[in-house]
Structure formats: C-alpha cells, structure tokens
Amino acid sequence: MGDEVRRDWWKKEKEEWEAYWKVRDLDSRGTIFPRMKYYVHKWWDAPSTWFRERVVEPLHEKNRLPYYHFKYARVPEIDQCGVNDFGCIHEAREQFRKDKFVDGYILQILKMRYDRCMVYNFPNPAPCAQTVEDLEEADLNFFIKYGELGSEGDVKDAYMKQKHRLIWERRNPEIMEERAQKYAEHKEQLKNGQFDHSFWKKGLFYMDKKNYEAPYEFHLQKALFEGDKPLSKDWEYYKKVSEDPEFDKEQGKTSNVRMW
Known part of the structure; x- marks a missing residue:
C-alpha cells in the first residue's frame, strides 16, 4: 500500500x-x-x-527498507478500570497524556497546512475551504475533549466532563437535533463548493466569549497555536444572557468594528 x-x-x-x-x-x-x-x-x-x-x-x-509505523499497545480506558485498581488508573492517565500530545501535534500539522495553503493561494482563499474545514473541526474536537480542564486536568477530569456533556445532550435533544441539522446543511454546502466560515467562527476575535478573561492568565488546555481561552471563564455568562436581554446582545451575530 x-x-x-x-x-x-x-x-x-x-x-x-x-x-x-x-x-x-x-x-x-x-x-x-x-x-x-x-x-x-x-x-x-x-x-x-x-x-x-x-x-x-x-x-x-x-x-529502500520497509518502514513500519510504530503503534503503541492500548491499555484499558479509565471507564474500564476498577475503583481501587491504581495501576490501571495510572496507565490510563499516561495514555491520556500521550493522546493529548498526539492530538496537539495533529492540530499543529493541520495549522501548518492551512498557513501554507492560504499563502500559496493568496489572495484567493477558495481552494483552502477543505483545509479550513479540517482545521476547525479538529480544533473543536480537541477542545471538546481537553478544553477547560486546565494544565492539571487528567483522565478522570476528562471522563467526568464527557459524562456531563452526554447528560446535557440527553436533557437538550432539541438543541442537538438543530445542531445536527445545521451541521448537515453546512457539509452539503461545502460539498457544493459553498464554504461559510461563520459556521465555525462567529464575529470578530474581541467578541468571542473565550476572551472574557484576564490577558495574563494562561492554561494548557488548548493547542498552543490557538491559545488557551476557556469559554466559560465568566461563570455567570449564560445566567446574565438569560436574565438581561441587552447583555452581550451582539455576541456572535455581527462583525461590525466598534471604535468606542
């Protein structure tokens, strides 16, 4: 092959x-x-x-010598370990750390492909639509698994985060159905040659919720090239949005630059 x-x-x-x-x-x-x-x-x-x-x-x-990609033997995941099986938990934790490194390097490779494509095709970014799509989707999946865990987050934290996410999805099926519909429509548009980057990025960088934090704080929970900005640094963000209709009214809905 x-x-x-x-x-x-x-x-x-x-x-x-x-x-x-x-x-x-x-x-x-x-x-x-x-x-x-x-x-x-x-x-x-x-x-x-x-x-x-x-x-x-x-x-x-x-x-030419035969080259074989080295594959590490997988150990049991954290959900397969016994409560008091500390050896299994340690192996699952180390496997989680290795997977995070590998996923981070995959993101870096996708980012380099994106940069090269944009430079090569400048000023026409249309040929880079699939490259941007791959990068954004991989970045989202990386954040879903590792995001908001902090530099000290381990496999147990990721496991609990995944359980909370599944519970939330089960409690909000209408949101997940709408998301699946929007995702299918986006993929169909991409297949037809129409790429809408706003599906992944809403508004400008200063309007993103992940920037609602002090600029001197840094946590190793997202890929280094993307920076590390927790989406929920303001823990009462969604409460404020629900209680005050005027709070952050333009979040993700406009890209107009405000000078004051």
Missing part, C-alpha cells in the same frame, strides 16, 4: 512539473526576454531533473 501511494505521488509530482514547464513555454512564446529566461531556467533544470529521475530515484527504490 505504501509503495503504491509513493509511486502515485511521484507520478503526480512529475505531471505537475511537466505542466509547469508547458505553461512557461506557452507564456514566453512571442517574447524576447521571458523566452530567454525560459531557456536558461530549462537548461539549468534539465541536469538536476535527469540526475534525480535516472540516478537518485532508482537507488532509493533498490535500497
């Missing part, structure tokens, strides 16, 4: 490189200086391309 993927990748890479030179050739026809640049660049590229395709790649294929 790995060899087929690698060969397909090299084939696609070669086709893209040939297409690049074809475009350069067509663009420079009927000109003087661009045509000279084309021939100089082509002459400079030909030896290195020949050496790569005729010498380097055959040697790699001949001497």
Whole structure:
C-alpha cells in the first residue's frame, strides 16, 4: 500500500512539473526576454531533473527498507478500570497524556497546512475551504475533549466532563437535533463548493466569549497555536444572557468594528 501511494505521488509530482514547464513555454512564446529566461531556467533544470529521475530515484527504490509505523499497545480506558485498581488508573492517565500530545501535534500539522495553503493561494482563499474545514473541526474536537480542564486536568477530569456533556445532550435533544441539522446543511454546502466560515467562527476575535478573561492568565488546555481561552471563564455568562436581554446582545451575530 505504501509503495503504491509513493509511486502515485511521484507520478503526480512529475505531471505537475511537466505542466509547469508547458505553461512557461506557452507564456514566453512571442517574447524576447521571458523566452530567454525560459531557456536558461530549462537548461539549468534539465541536469538536476535527469540526475534525480535516472540516478537518485532508482537507488532509493533498490535500497529502500520497509518502514513500519510504530503503534503503541492500548491499555484499558479509565471507564474500564476498577475503583481501587491504581495501576490501571495510572496507565490510563499516561495514555491520556500521550493522546493529548498526539492530538496537539495533529492540530499543529493541520495549522501548518492551512498557513501554507492560504499563502500559496493568496489572495484567493477558495481552494483552502477543505483545509479550513479540517482545521476547525479538529480544533473543536480537541477542545471538546481537553478544553477547560486546565494544565492539571487528567483522565478522570476528562471522563467526568464527557459524562456531563452526554447528560446535557440527553436533557437538550432539541438543541442537538438543530445542531445536527445545521451541521448537515453546512457539509452539503461545502460539498457544493459553498464554504461559510461563520459556521465555525462567529464575529470578530474581541467578541468571542473565550476572551472574557484576564490577558495574563494562561492554561494548557488548548493547542498552543490557538491559545488557551476557556469559554466559560465568566461563570455567570449564560445566567446574565438569560436574565438581561441587552447583555452581550451582539455576541456572535455581527462583525461590525466598534471604535468606542
């Protein structure tokens, strides 16, 4: 499977490189200086391309060693451990820490893909729609599992948070049904080439509830590139919203910049 993927990748890479030179050739026809640049660049590229395709790649294929992605054996999760089985609890805690590191690195990779895509396609971000979608969805899932636990949060805290979340979803089925409907509509729009980033981000950064905290506080509960801003730092936020219709009335509903 790995060899087929690698060969397909090299084939696609070669086709893209040939297409690049074809475009350069067509663009420079009927000109003087661009045509000279084309021939100089082509002459400079030909030896290195020949050496790569005729010498380097055959040697790699001949001497390639099998590579196996190392997989750690999974230990029982915290919900499978006995109350007094401290060894099992310790292993589940260490597995949770490792999973958090892995998920954080996955987010960093998605963020780097997003940055490269936006820079490469500037000023047209349309080709990066799926990249943005993958990043936002992964970031949301990361926060659902690890968010608001603080730097000292462990597997027990995450387990209790998950139980509370499931209980809340069961008590509010109408909200979950509406969310599922909105999510399905968003995916359908994305499939049809219409990407609405406001589905993930509402308003501007200063209007987000996660910024309702002192700027000097920092907790290691979200990915480092995103920062760490608990959604419920103001513990009475939802109470204030329900009691005062004018409190934070524009939260997530507008992107107008207010100068005062």
